[in-house]
Amino acid sequence: MATATKSRNKKRMLKYTAASADRHELYQLSVQNVESEIDFVDETYKKLRGKQASLLREDFCGTAATSCEWVSRRSTNRAIGVDLDAETLEWGRTHNLRKLEGDAAERVTLLQRDVRDPGPEGMGADIVLAMNFSYWIFQTRDELRAYFRTVLESLDDDGMFMCDFYGGSEAMSEQEEYRKVNRHFTYIWDQHKYNPITGEMDCKIHFKFPDGSEMRNAFEYTWRLWTLPEIRELLAEAGFEDVTVYWEGTDPDDEEEGNGEFEPTLVGDADPAFICYIVSQKKAKAAPASA
Numbered sequence: 001m002a003t004a005t006k007s008r009n010k011k012r013m014l015k016y017t018a019a020s021a022d023r024h025e026l027y028q029l030s031v032q033n034v035e036s037e038i039d040f041v042d043e044t045y046k047k048l049r050g051k052q053a054s055l056l057r058e059d060f061c062g063t064a065a066t067s068c069e070w071v072s073r074r075s076t077n078r079a080i081g082v083d084l085d086a087e088t089l090e091w092g093r094t095h096n097l098r099k100l101e102g103d104a105a106e107r108v109t110l111l112q113r114d115v116r117d118p119g120p121e122g123m124g125a126d127i128v129l130a131m132n133f134s135y136w137i138f139q140t141r142d143e144l145r146a147y148f149r150t151v152l153e154s155l156d157d158d159g160m161f162m163c164d165f166y167g168g169s170e171a172m173s174e175q176e177e178y179r180k181v182n183r184h185f186t187y188i189w190d191q192h193k194y195n196p197i198t199g200e201m202d203c204k205i206h207f208k209f210p211d212g213s214e215m216r217n218a219f220e221y222t223w224r225l226w227t228l229p230e231i232r233e234l235l236a237e238a239g240f241e242d243v244t245v246y247w248e249g250t251d252p253d254d255e256e257e258g259n260g261e262f263e264p265t266l267v268g269d270a271d272p273a274f275i276c277y278i279v280s281q282k283k284a285k286a287a288p289a290s291a
C-alpha cells in the first residue's frame with residue numbers, strides 16, 4: 001500500500017515539469033485570483049448603483065476564468081469574453097467552461113475578436129473588465145483613448161469599466177521576481193527590458209519546477225508602462241464622467257503588505273510596487289445612501 005501511494009504521488013509530481021506542465025493552468029494558479037477580483041467587481045457595482053450587475057464583458061479574457069467565476073455567482077449573470085487568440089479561448093472552453101455547473105456554461109459567450117471591435121454581442125454590458133494590465137498593449141495615447149472610447153460606447157447607461165493598474169518605482173526596473181506558488185512550481189515575473197524614452201517594456205513569465213527544469217517564455221508581453229495620472233486623464237478624455245482609483249489598505253500586522261480591501265481615494269502611498277483598481281463610470285451617479 002505504502003509503495004502504491006508513493007508511486008501515485010510521484011506521478012502527480014511528474015506532471016509538473018517543464019515538458020509536461022500546462023502553461024495556461026500554471027498561469028491561472030499563479031497570476032489570477034478570480035474570486036477576489038469578482039468580489040471587488042460585484043460589490044463595487046452594487047455600492048455605486050444600489051442594484052446588482054448581470055452582464056459582464058471580460059476584455060482580453062484569455063481562458064475566460066473570470067467570466068466563469070462571474071456566471072457561477074448568480075443564475076442571472078451572463079458573461080461575454082473577448083480575446084483574439086483562438087487556442088487560448090479553446091483551452092478556456094475545454095478546461096473552464098466545461099467544469100461549470102448547471103446552465104452556467106450556456107451563459108458564457110466567447111468571442112474571438114479584437115476588443116476594439118466587440119461587435120453587437122459585446123454591447124450593453126453593465127461592466128466591462130480589462131484585468132492584469134492587458135490594456136497596456138496599446139502603446140500610444142491615441143490608441144488607448146480609442147479603446148476606452150469603444151468601451152464607453154458599448155456600456156449600458158448605468159455601466160462601468162473596471163481595470164487594474166500596476167505601478168511604483170520597481171515597475172520600471174529590469175528585474176526577475178520569484179514566487180513559489182505551491183510545492184509543484186515557482187512563478188517568475190521577468191521585467192525583461194524597459195525603454196525609458198518610449199515607455200515600452202518587454203515582460204515575460206517563466207515557470208521553474210522541482211526537477212530543475214524551466215519553462216522559459218511561457219508568456220511574453222510588449223507593453224507600454226503607463227502612469228496612473230495618464231490613465232486617469234485618458235479615461236476622462238474618452239468621455240467617462242467619473243474615474244476613481246481604488247487603493248488597497250495596509251495589513252495591520254505587516255505594513256509592507258496590503259489587506260485586500262480597496263477603497264476610493266485621491267491619495268496613495270509611494271509604494272515601490274502597488275496594484276490598484278480604476279473604476280470608470282459612464283454616467284456619474286452618487287452612490288445610494290443605503291448601499
Ligand SMILES: C[S@@+](CC[C@H](N)C(=O)[O-])C[C@H]1O[C@@H](n2cnc3c(N)ncnc32)[C@H](O)[C@@H]1O
Pocket residue numbers: 031032059060061062063082083084085088113114115116131132134137
Ligand atoms: C495578459 S492576458 C490576460 C488574461 C486574463 N484576462 C487575465 O486577467 O489574466 C492578455 C490576453 O489579451 C489577448 N489580446 C491581446 N490583444 C488583444 C486585442 N487587441 N483584442 C483582444 N484580445 C487581445 C491575448 O490573446 C491574451 O490572451
